[in-house]
Amino acid sequence: MMKIGLTGGIGTGKSTVAKLFRAQGWVVVDADQIAKQVVEPHEPAFEAIVTVFGDDIVDEETGALDREKLGRIVFQDQEKRQQLNDIVHPAVRERMTAEAEEAFDYGAEVVVLDIPLLIESDLFHLVDCTVLVYATKEQQLERIIERNGLSEEEAAKRINAQMPIDEKRAKVDDIIDNRRGFEALKTEVEAYVNRIHQELHY
Known part of the structure; x- marks a missing residue:
């Protein structure tokens, strides 16, 4: 393996x-796709982002993150960008590792x-x-x-x-x-x- x-x-x-x-x-595990999945509503990373950045970054209609609004916040503020990365990156690494192990389990x-x-x-x-x-x-x-x-x-x-x-x-x-x-x-x-x-x- x-x-x-x-x-x-x-x-x-x-x-x-x-x-x-x-x-x-x-088998290819795509980090960009997983980065989108881990911030979907009700995922732990989604909840953590809302806790740090507030309810304003949630789209009222869809209940999902307003990526444009969040992007504007982190683009202008390096500290906030780091806070976001500290939430998202570990979640992505964990999910990627789990998907790889699952693929190995399936042969x-x-x-x-x-x-x-x-x-x-x-x-x-x-x-x-x-x-x-x-x-x-x-x-x-x-x-x-x-x-x-x-x-x-x-x-x-x-x-x-x-x-x-x-x-x-x-x-x-x-x-x-x-x-x-x-x-x-x-x-x-x-x-x-x-x-x-x-x-x-x-």
Whole structure:
């Protein structure tokens, strides 16, 4: 059994690699999806957020968090952002670990934890090894502009808000190179999957 930490930068193609891993039969646990689940109404993290930030951040119609309002609060105040992270991050880690263990109980050999901020949040202890989806900064910029319809300036801001991809590259065990198009990426993923299976069986 192996837990692999999958990470990347915005526009590197991490989500595409996660889909390709699933197509190869691997279980992928998505940190972003879980982050949404743990703050749904009646979840412990939801209750804790309301206790800290007040009832004003609950949408009266839906009973769910008003993400826009909460976002405005934490964007302007680093201390409040830290308070939010201190509630949400442990809940996400706990749920991810539980889902991985459940997958192993059902016979999975490999579980991939898809964690965008794995390196920045120093979550290496959650996994057995790490793999980074790599593309150049220029490619990141091009892809974000095309995908999100952003201006070059807005796209550059998003990239610059993250740890540089080449810095991340130095901190992981393996690289999946996404600089040469989809067919080349598929080949990279298949080679990586085959190598991991060989490591598990020999």
